[in-house]
Amino acid sequence: MNDLDYLFEYASNKDITEHLTRNPHKNKEETRLLLQNLFTKYDESTFRWGIVFKENNKLIGSIDVVRLDKANETAEIGYVLNSAYHNQGIMSEAFKGVINYLFNEVNLKEICACFELGNEASKHVMEKCGLKSKNLIKKKVLPLKNNKITYVSYYSIKKHETY
Numbered sequence: 470m471n472d473l474d475y476l477f478e479y480a481s482n483k484d485i486t487e488h489l490t491r492n493p494h495k496n497k498e499e500t501r502l503l504l505q506n507l508f509t510k511y512d513e514s515t516f517r518w519g520i521v522f523k524e525n526n527k528l529i530g531s532i533d534v535v536r537l538d539k540a541n542e543t544a545e546i547g548y549v550l551n552s553a554y555h556n557q558g559i560m561s562e563a564f565k566g567v568i569n570y571l572f573n574e575v576n577l578k579e580i581c582a583c584f585e586l587g588n589e590a591s592k593h594v595m596e597k598c599g600l601k602s603k604n605l606i607k608k609k610v611l612p613l614k615n616n617k618i619t620y621v622s623y624y625s626i627k628k629h630e631t632y
């Protein structure tokens with residue numbers, strides 16, 4: 470809860486949420502409820518990390534397993550970063566760490582992620598982390614965004630493809 474103000478700073482930014490499935494937070498109460506919900510649902514299948522900038526010890530983003538398919542030993546990753554820290558390689562560094570952890574500590578076999586078509590920054594992050602296009606474009610309806618219809622592209626990496 471000490472990070473609430475930092476989380477609100479980017480969760481309320483409409484540029485940041487443009488390509489996300491949720492709307493920008495309108496007030497800190499929304500952010501508080503989100504945090505509370507994360508704690509309530511936290512269990513041994515939860516993999517969520519806050520990204521903290523070392524120089525000022527500030528929470529500037531997060532990277533999470535948004536879907537865990539235990540049967541196929543596959544995880545889908547989602548991430549977001551405060552716009553003041555974009556294009557410095559931070560998310561690529563974080564994602565590489567998460568890939569390493571999930572393959573070598575959790576023993577998963579495949580990691581995937583998707584981006585809304587047009588989200589070039591996210592596509593670049595995936596490519597820099599070794600993920601390849603699965604040529605799978607899916608149509609999505611986003612209920613939280615007035616049922617906006619959008620298209621997302623899936624990328625993935627298998628454990629044997631890492632070095």
Ligand SMILES: CC(C)(COP(=O)(O)OP(=O)(O)OC[C@H]1O[C@@H](n2cnc3c(N)ncnc32)[C@H](O)[C@@H]1OP(=O)(O)O)[C@@H](O)C(=O)NCCC(=O)NCCS
Pocket residue numbers: 484485486488489548549550551554555556557558559560561562583584585588589590591593594
């Ligand atoms: C996607 C996001 C997490 C990337 O974080 P980041 O720390 O800036 O990413 P990195 O710096 O590691 O890499 C970004 C790369 O994309 C490139 N890039 C950024 N915007 C771009 C654009 N509009 N067109 C082409 N390339 C672009 C950068 O140059 C960089 O590549 P480089 O290192 O080869 O120069 C960040 O933009 C973000 O939080 N966006 C909003 C939330 C979001 O879209 N989340 C992902 C949902 S799928």
